[in-house]
Amino acid sequence: MTRPASLELGLIGNCAISALVDRQACIVWCCLPRFDSDPVFHALIDSPEGIPADGAFSIEIEDLVRSEQAYDEGTAILRTRLFNGHGDAIEIVDFAPRFFNRGRSFRPALLVRRVCALQGHPRVRVRLRPRGDWGRTVPPVARGSHHLCYAMPHGNLRLTTDAPVIYVHDETWFSLAEPLNLLLGPDETLERGVGEVARGFEEQTALYWRGWTRSLALPLEWQDAVIRAAITLKLCLYEETGAIVAAMTTSIPEAPNSQRNWDYRYCWLRDAFFVVRALNSLSEVATMEEYLRWLHNVVRDAKGGHIQPLYGVGLEKQMPERQLDHLRGYRGMAPVRVGNQAHEHVQHDVYGNVVLGASQSFFDKRLFRGADASDFALLEAVGERAWAVHDQPDAGMWELRTRARVHTSSALMSWAACDRLAKIATRFGLGERHSMWRTRADAIRERILREGWSDKRKAFAESLGGHDLDASVLLMAEVGFLDPQDARFIATVDALEASLCDGPYMRRYEAADDFGRPETSFNICAFWRIDALARIGRKAQAREIFEAMLAARNSLGLLSEDTDPRNGELWGNFPQTYSMVGVINGAVRLSAPWDTVI
Structure with a gap:
């Protein structure tokens, strides 16, 4: 089911990169590696047939009927909940890591998306469709055991995930049996497991923003x-x-x-x-x-x-x-x-x-x-x-x-x-x-x-x-x-x-x-x-x-x-x-x- 583009959007970022997320947890706009770069996701300005579309990053629940969205209080961490008509629900947490590490600001060009089931036995689909050269280019994709690598004009973009990579690559519906993490950023290998990294980034980012707000x-x-x-x-x-x-x-x-x-x-x-x-x-x-x-x-x-x-x-x-x-x-x-x-x-x-x-x-x-x-x-x-x-x-x-x-x-x-x-x-x-x-x-x-x-x-x-x-x-x-x-x-x-x-x-x-x-x-x-x-x-x-x-x-x-x-x-x-x-x-x-x- 598609929907018109709108400005019912949330902003996530870390003072190095940013992204706009709509009410159904679709990233419709993101420029990398800086705010004024060629967008990786540009659906906000090229989707007259509706969202989701090419140039977007969506996480969907089967048979969606409604959604809820809010920031974690005093932070730039965005939480979206999707519900279907069968009693199933999922939650997507979106943010860009930002905190102090080794005496300096840590703000990588990285988007973190964490997904978990809230109730029932939901089926989900991940549709990751980055584009290059203002939407003209569909990047080649290389698949690893736990990642997908997209050859973008500004440099390779890697999705590291504990979701089944084949399902993400093929945009297949699958049952969400356990929490998933998706990290989209530079083509670099993580030093620890993706779940551990994502969880740690979320905790430290929340602490940073709450301290800043305080x-x-x-x-x-x-x-x-x-x-x-x-x-x-x-x-x-x-x-x-x-x-x-x-x-x-x-x-x-x-x-x-x-x-x-x-x-x-x-x-x-x-x-x-x-x-x-x-x-x-x-x-x-x-x-x-x-x-x-x-x-x-x-x-x-x-x-x-x-x-x-x-x-x-x-x-x-x-x-x-x-x-x-x-x-x-x-x-x-x-x-x-x-x-x-x-x-x-x-x-x-x-x-x-x-x-x-x-x-x-x-x-x-x-x-x-x-x-x-x-x-x-x-x-x-x-x-x-x-x-x-x-x-x-x-x-x-x-x-x-x-x-x-x-x-x-x-x-x-x-x-x-x-x-x-x-x-x-x-x-x-x-x-x-x-x-x-x-x-x-x-x-x-x-x-x-x-x-x-x-x-x-x-x-x-x-x-x-x-x-x-x-x-x-x-x-x-x-x-x-x-x-x-x-x-x-x-x-x-x-x-x-x-x-x-x-x-x-x-x-x-x-x-x-x-x-x-x-x-x-x-x-x-x-x-x-x-x-x-x-x-x-x-x-x-x-x-x-x-x-x-x-x-x-x-x-x-x-x-x-x-x-x-x-x-x-x-x-x-x-x-x-x-x-x-x-x-x-x-x-x-x-x-x-x-x-x-x-």
Whole structure:
């Protein structure tokens, strides 16, 4: 029995690799050996006839009638239970090993699947169909006594298992008489039995995640939602380099048949800053330290010049965008795109995002390596770029491909760069540098207040001198540009609610773009609205909208980029870091304080 592809998916991973698992325990997406590699399993974007399909890894029960799925509490370990109509049931445990071993992080490019019977005498089938070259290649398979080896373009992929290998190879139904383990990863021989290795990996991975979760400074309310969001953000960190990807997928449409299909498996400096800031609010600073390593390389390499809005996880500058016409797309909604043309864009908000992302490191005593005066000098070069371009047209944070304006949000982030550099200069007792950056910040602020305000709309507009509305101006309060009690900010919130909101949902902007007017709401905008409402004192309304956004998550607590306000269906790349950031920020902003119960 097949089923349509959907975003009712769970994310497993270990900060080196990841995979998406659907409600029936089918792995429908996994890129190896890194987040932006050729997918080993690509069924999510090429299965219009339904799942399971080629490019997937399924474990099935005969005569399935229902399923249950949940994460083990406080972990990235996913547990799926499948039931048939005869009283039989199985459980599949999915995870990627992650724990500390010999003084370092152990995160192999390995997926572990453990299967056991819960009741009855179930018959099961394993269908393992990896594909290479974006689904074009069926890899040759070699069979060993306890493994199958697939000759993949990026290197051999080995399934080591205590299941009957012939049944796995031939996709044969068989009775599940005892627990099974399936380890899919590098073509390496295990030093111990597969069951012992899988069991040990699960126990140690669970201990790691529970210890990590325990260290979080959680708000009193909505803790389960915050924990799941935090773990999801952590899994988007490519730990080897420190890059943070915006999402794990490519080409999930932002709206049905919209052609808004993009590849988000890269590190946007804007998105990464918001991830770091959200995790910092929970006192999780290790991700920031890893990201700062990566960011430092970006800044050093720029040498005071242009910084791209995004890079590859290995600091790649070129991500040429191309369409793969042989793939039919999510639910048949092509195109499938690989790479992202945005690496060629001029987006001036990037300089503010760099400075904002690094600024905490100059003040936080918890860091192993706090930033010093040499780092400040490096960051000043970024500030010089922010000052030089603050009044120049760009593609804006929404990456418009055919229109350039002096976007208010870009000027706002240039102000933030100068403002934070002034504060850092004070930290080092550099009075002249403080005065210079403060003067520049004040000049940018005065221009935004003068030219960003639209008397016609009684709101700050999306561009200087413009009149169209854009949700990004809500960041004025979040970055400290404007007091939220300022009458102009309150009027802007009112205007945006009237023009961009559909109930709890919020669109990015009202003007048509390269593909027409947006149809779906952009989830992070709804969370920006929540933050703004809370800051201006409308906390009851903010809480109501926040609860609605939590209800919009899938059954495992994950969000994609967009939501259809007509039916609540998730669209856009998944899981979207921006959206998960909103969950954390909303809970931290709105939660009752701990001293109300202590």
